[in-house]
Amino acid sequence: MRKRFTLASLVAGISLMALSSAQAVEIEYWQYVFETRVAAMDQLIANFEAANPDITVKQVTFPYADYQTKVIAAQAAGNGPDVLQFFYGWLDKFQKGGVLQPLDPAVFPTAAIESDFFPIVSAIKRDGAYYGLPTAVRSLALFYNKKLLAEAGVTPPATLDELVDAAKKTTKTDGGGNITSEGLTVDFAGQDHQWWREVLVRQMGGEPYDAEGNVAYDSDAGLAALKFYTDLQTTHKVGMVGFMDEGQAAFKAGLAAMTIDGTFRLGSFGAITDFEWGVVELPANADGVRSNYASYFANGIGAGAAGEEKAAAEKFLAYISSAEAMEVWLDVVGELPARRAAALTDANLADPIYAPFLKGLEYAHTTTFVDEAGQRQGAIDMVNRVLLENQDPKASLDQAAAAEQAIIDAAKM
Amino acid sequence: MTSVPDNDAAGATRKGRTGFVLTQGGRKVLWAWSFLALPIVFYCWIRFYPTFSAFWLSFTDWDLLRPANFVGLENYQRLFADPVFWKTFNNTFAYLIIGMPISLVLSFVIAYFLDRVRFGHSFLRALYFIPFLTTAAALAWVWRWFYQPIPIGVINGILSGLHLPAQPFLRSPAQALPSIMVTAIWAGLGFQIIIFIAGLRAIPQTYYEAARIDGLSEWAILRKITLPLLKPTTIFLTVFSSIGFLRIFDQVYNMTTNDPGGPLGSTKPLVLMIYQTAFSSFDMGYAAAQTVVLFIILLAISLLQLYLLRSR
Numbered sequence: 001m002r003k004r005f006t007l008a009s010l011v012a013g014i015s016l017m018a019l020s021s022a023q024a025v026e027i028e029y030w031q032y033v034f035e036t037r038v039a040a041m042d043q044l045i046a047n048f049e050a051a052n053p054d055i056t057v058k059q060v061t062f063p064y065a066d067y068q069t070k071v072i073a074a075q076a077a078g079n080g081p082d083v084l085q086f087f088y089g090w091l092d093k094f095q096k097g098g099v100l101q102p103l104d105p106a107v108f109p110t111a112a113i114e115s116d117f118f119p120i121v122s123a124i125k126r127d128g129a130y131y132g133l134p135t136a137v138r139s140l141a142l143f144y145n146k147k148l149l150a151e152a153g154v155t156p157p158a159t160l161d162e163l164v165d166a167a168k169k170t171t172k173t174d175g176g177g178n179i180t181s182e183g184l185t186v187d188f189a190g191q192d193h194q195w196w197r198e199v200l201v202r203q204m205g206g207e208p209y210d211a212e213g214n215v216a217y218d219s220d221a222g223l224a225a226l227k228f229y230t231d232l233q234t235t236h237k238v239g240m241v242g243f244m245d246e247g248q249a250a251f252k253a254g255l256a257a258m259t260i261d262g263t264f265r266l267g268s269f270g271a272i273t274d275f276e277w278g279v280v281e282l283p284a285n286a287d288g289v290r291s292n293y294a295s296y297f298a299n300g301i302g303a304g305a306a307g308e309e310k311a312a313a314e315k316f317l318a319y320i321s322s323a324e325a326m327e328v329w330l331d332v333v334g335e336l337p338a339r340r341a342a343a344l345t346d347a348n349l350a351d352p353i354y355a356p357f358l359k360g361l362e363y364a365h366t367t368t369f370v371d372e373a374g375q376r377q378g379a380i381d382m383v384n385r386v387l388l389e390n391q392d393p394k395a396s397l398d399q400a401a402a403a404e405q406a407i408i409d410a411a412k413m
Numbered sequence: 414m415t416s417v418p419d420n421d422a423a424g425a426t427r428k429g430r431t432g433f434v435l436t437q438g439g440r441k442v443l444w445a446w447s448f449l450a451l452p453i454v455f456y457c458w459i460r461f462y463p464t465f466s467a468f469w470l471s472f473t474d475w476d477l478l479r480p481a482n483f484v485g486l487e488n489y490q491r492l493f494a495d496p497v498f499w500k501t502f503n504n505t506f507a508y509l510i511i512g513m514p515i516s517l518v519l520s521f522v523i524a525y526f527l528d529r530v531r532f533g534h535s536f537l538r539a540l541y542f543i544p545f546l547t548t549a550a551a552l553a554w555v556w557r558w559f560y561q562p563i564p565i566g567v568i569n570g571i572l573s574g575l576h577l578p579a580q581p582f583l584r585s586p587a588q589a590l591p592s593i594m595v596t597a598i599w600a601g602l603g604f605q606i607i608i609f610i611a612g613l614r615a616i617p618q619t620y621y622e623a624a625r626i627d628g629l630s631e632w633a634i635l636r637k638i639t640l641p642l643l644k645p646t647t648i649f650l651t652v653f654s655s656i657g658f659l660r661i662f663d664q665v666y667n668m669t670t671n672d673p674g675g676p677l678g679s680t681k682p683l684v685l686m687i688y689q690t691a692f693s694s695f696d697m698g699y700a701a702a703q704t705v706v707l708f709i710i711l712l713a714i715s716l717l718q719l720y721l722l723r724s725r
Contacts, residue, residue, distance in 0.1 A: 069692055096479075098478070244565060255564070384672075389677070
C-alpha cells in the first residue's frame with residue numbers, strides 16, 4: 001500500500017517537473033574561460049533572464065586549450081550547446097562538422113547585419129548566410145612607453161619610417177652588443193604575423209590572398225614586407241625574437257619602447273604602474289596607406305537547437321549582440337563594440353585609448369583562416385628561416401607560400 | 414574425521430545435491446581471481462581496447478566531426494612522405510641516442526661515488542632526487558627562464574659577466590634540442606641514482622673483500638665484479654630511460670609554447686607531433702597512424718635491448 005503511494009507521488013512529481021520544464025526553457029551557452037568574459041556573460045544572462053522569465057540560460061565554460069575539442073566532441077556525441085562562442089577563423093571547421101546552423105534571415109535580416117555591424121562581419125558569411133554575430137571586435141594598434149620615448153626625445157611614430165627611426169633611438173644595448181631594452185618588440189608568434197600579413201604586405205602594394213582565397217603574398221610586395229620585418233632585427237637591431245620571452249612581457253616590464261598588440265591586451269597593460277603608456281594607430285606607409293587586422297569571437301546557434309529551444313537561443317543571441325550588451329562587454333572586458341553605432345560614439349572616439357583601435361576598424365581586414373594554427377606556424381617558420389638560418393628572404397617566402405597554399409588546397413577538398 | 418573427497422583438477426568437488434562445493438584451495442583461487450578480475454577488466458577496457466581502436470583508426474580518415482571512412486594505407490603513405498615526420502623522427506632518436514647513454518653514465522658515476530660518501534649521504538641523495546619529484550612543467554618553465562637572453566636569462570648573465578658571447582639556446586635550431594635534453598636528463602637523474610645505489614648495495618661485500626685480498630685494482634673490481642653484477646639494474650634502467658626519452662613531451666612543450674617544438678621544428682618529438690595532429694588539426698586518423706609507428710618503435714627498441722642485454 002505504502003509502496004504504491006510512493007510510486008504515485010513519484011509519478012506526479014515527474015509529470016509536474018515535465019510540466020514546469022515545458023513552461024521554462026533552459027538553454028546552454030558555451031564559451032572558454034577568461035575571467036572578464038565569464039563575468040560579462042553572467043551579467044548579460046542576468047539581464048536577459050530578468051526580461052525573459054520563461055528562459056533560463058546556463059553558462060558552461062572550458063579552458064581555451066580544450067575548447068574546440070570539447071565543442072567538436074560534444075557535437076559528435078549529439079549534446080552540443082544551444083548558443084556557443086567561436087573564433088571567426090574556426091567557422092569552416094565548425095560548419096563542415098555541422099556544429100552550427102545558419103541564422104534565420106527572418107529573425108536576423110542580412111541587410112540589417114551588413115549595415116549595422118563593421119564590415120569584417122562578412123568573414124562569418126558562407127553561401128549568403130550568416131553563421132553568427134559578434135558582440136565585440138578586436139583590432140591592432142601601436143602601444144608606446146611614454147617614459148622611454150620622452151627619454152629618447154621622440155614622438156609616437158605615424159609612418160613606417162618614423163617607426164624605424166623611433167625604434168632605433170629608443171633601443172638600449174650593453175657593452176657586448178646585447179639588447180637591454182628594445183625599441184620595438186619583434187615577436188612574430190604574437191601579433192606580428194597578423195601585422196605582416198594584413199598590414200605590411202598591403203602597405204608595400206600587394207595583397208596577402210587573392211579573391212579566391214589563394215596565397216598572393218609571394219610577390220615583390222610580400223618580399224618587401226618580409227624584409228622590412230626581418231630588418232628590424234638583423235639590420236636595425238631594434239628588437240630580438242625571444243627577448244624577455246615575449247614581446248608583451250618586454251613591454252609590460254618597461255623594457256620595450258613600443259609593441260604592436262591588440263585590444264585584448266588592454267586589461268593586462270592596464271595593470272602597469274611603473275610607467276605611463278599610450279596608443280596610436282598602426283603606422284602608415286610613405287603614401288599614407290593604412291591597414292589593420294581585425295578579428296572577433298562570434299556567437300552562433302548550435303546545430304542541435306530546435307523548436308522552442310531554438311526560439312529561445314535566437315532571442316538570447318539577439319540580446320547578446322545588441323548595443324546594450326556591447327556596452328556591458330566594453331565596460332567589463334574592454335573589447336570594442338561590433339556595431340558601428342555602439343562603437344563610434346563621441347565618448348569612445350574621444351577616448352585616447354579606444355580611438356586608435358576604432359579608427360583602425362574602419363580600414364581593417366580579416367584573414368580567412370582554414371587552419372589557423374597551421375597557417376600561423378608557416379608564417380613563424382618563414383621568419384625563423386631568415387632570422388636563424390640566414391635563408392634568403394625570397395626563398396623563405398616562396399617556401400612559406402607553397403606550404404600555406406597546400407593547407408588551403410587540402411581544406412578546399 | 415571425515416574423509417577428504419576426491420578433488421578434480423579445478424579444485425571443485427561434487428557433494429550430494431547441492432552441486433559444486435569448492436575445496437579450500439579452490440576457494441582461494443576463486444577469491445584471488447575475483448579480486449584480480451576487476452583491475453584486469455578495467456585495464457583491458459582502458460588500455461587494450463583503445464590500443465586496438467588506434468590501430469583501426471590509423472586506417473581511417475576520422476576527423477571527430479564526420480564518420481570514419483576506411484582509407485587503407487593512405488595515412489601511412491602520407492606519413493612516410495611527410496618531411497615533418499622525418500624531422501621529428503630524427504629529433505626523437507636524438508633525444509634517445511644522446512640522452513639515454515649520458516643519463517645512465519652520469520647517474521652510475523654519481524651513484525658509485527655517492528655510495529662511498531658517508532658524510533651528508535642522505536642530504537646529497539635527497540638533493541639529487543628532488544628534481545624527480547617536481548612537476549615536469551614547473552621544471553621546464555624554470556629552465557626556460559634560465560635560458561633567456563640578457564637581461565633576464567641567468568646563464569647568459571653569467572656568460573656576459575665572464576665576457577663570453579651570449580648564446581641563443583632555445584632560439585637556435587642547433588642548440589635548442591641539447592638545451593631541452595639537459596633538463597630532461599637532470600630531471601630523471603635522481604630516480605636512476607637511487608636505483609643504481611640500491612643495485613650496488615645488493616652486491617655482497619664478500620666478493621669485494623675476496624677481490625681485495627687477491628690484490629685486484631679498484632678498476633678491475635669495477636669491471637669484473639661491480640658492472641657484471643649490476644647488469645639487471647642496468648637493463649631495467651636502460652629500457653626505462655629509453656622509453657622515457659622516446660616519449661619526451663612535457664619539457665619540450667613547456668619550453669617552447671610560443672612555437673611548440675620550434676624553432677623550425679628542431680625540438681619537436683614524435684609525441685608532440687601526434688598531439689598537434691590530433692588536437693590542433695583534429696586529423697585523428699593521421700594521428701593514430703603516427704601513434705602506431707611510435708608504438709612499433711617502442712616495442713622494437715624494448716625487445717632489442719632485452720635481447721642485447723640478456724644473460725648468457
